[in-house]
Amino acid sequence: MHSGTMDFQESSPSTAKTSKWFYDGPPVIRPDAREVLEKCSKIPSEEVDTHVAAVREKAWSIHPYPCIGGWRFLEFSNSENTAYPEVLKRMRTGEQVYLDLGCAFAQDVRRLVADGVDSRQIYGSDLRLEFIDLGYELFRDRETLRTRFIDADIFNAESDLKDLVGKVDIIGASSFFHLFSWDEQIKIARQVLRLLKPIPGSLLIGRQIGHREANEEPRGEGAGSRFRHSLESWRRFWKEAGDEAGVEMQVDGKETAITERMPMPLPEAFIVLEFAVRRV
Template sequence: MGESSHNGTSNANAGEAPDRGGWAELDERLYKLDDADVQFLLDATGLETPAELKEHILGIQAEAYAVHPYPCIRGFTFAQLKISQFPVYGELLRLGRDRPGALFLDVGCGSGIDVRKAVADGFPVGQVVATDLHAAFWEIGHRLCKSTPETFPVKFLAGDVLDPAHLRAPPGGAPDSPAPPLSVPALASLTPLRARLSAIFVYAVFHVFAEDDQERLAVRLASLLSAQPGSMMFGAQCGMPAKGTRVETMSPSAPPRPIFCHSPASWAALWTAVFGVGRVEVKAELRELPPDVIGFQPAAGLPYWYMYWSVIRL
């Protein structure tokens, strides 16, 4: 996934129109939701049949693709539950249940389906924050799930995590004041949440960037994490057995797009460098996925690897 609908950061200006040069057309054959996805969205929307749901999602997909043609929109990831597939998902719910005031952030939330899943499973809705570069995706998420800001009152903040206006560079140290309320207008950026978050979810975001910017992003996100043992980050992105750059295309006629990929070993080294030796437990594993999950053409016959990871404070 060279770029993603689950994207809270960007190398482009947020106001620019998307460049669709070389992007593939939407393909209904890529529609693949499992039973859990279907049931979750039927419950959310009140629709009665999978056929009705599919028609609804196809309309939402076209709307989202017009905002920005991310491959994950083309591959219907915006309508698939990812967060509950992670081994640490139970720990996220435990933090929401057992840690007073635990705050959870979804970076690059897209349509917000994963925070909706966490809230449905018990994480307090008033302790969740979501952020994405494109505010339109959050509004599209309301239409996807037939909700409103009143029926699903998660705090959403539009912005680029690498933009100081959204998150200032970390000063280090612990916060010196109580956490701000998550209501408007008390919280207008991520900066007041530095060192306060119990959990951060980052799906299909890191691989959008070159290696240096991935390091910058790691430092920014680390500044948000609470120092309490058990505070955690987790997510997934493109990976490889040895770190390096691979090239993917969306279709035979599309131009190649380079993607810098960490390996499990280089990923662990990155987070150890950010937090310090012995401060975090890092787990990362590669899973081979079929390239047609979003319609990518395999790069020189290479398997399509996705890296699933967690970083937990000790």
């Protein structure tokens, strides 16, 4: 799962509710999420909390991601991106294609649909189909959502994502790149550039956990490493990826203090990095 929320994993993930990543008490549902659940999913207001809590129970039993324990799987992160008005304007023309990469519950897909985008123009992909299924359960739209979800490993060039090579106008990839090492991220960037249309204006948006002093650090579970970007290193990263592909990529973004976004205490050096990467 690579959700549209920010993901920290503890060293030995546990489904126990005593985990430091499991937040007890009433669901934390922001007004925009509650609005979608009530108006679009047609869930009675008095049932929303119970419904969301039941879905979280199932998700936590599959894998105890911190974003699940902390209710952050309900955040529409890409709608907060400064490029989102442009995304909506382009998608509402009915002529563009959007891919939610590492979509998990695909809450950002539902936000786009709630904002007037035809779900047939949207694709979602993830390695864990269980979370895509839970997304249908969460938003109660299995019979109405026309988005195609693809079970795919981004590192496999022969996955079903190959059907979208050169056809995507906009990719959303929140809490995705930060799960991997620099070298792995370069491989992902190659795939992103293959998927995007080879024209100026093709766009990647998202947000991720970063670090004021960009660094590579071991994964908590002890397998491989993760590279945490600063805005400066993110620009350098796309310069390298673009040069390799023979294209110029313009990177806009901003850093936000992690304490403004995360309920759990984290070192001040961690940041939230919002970005829009555009082919020039």
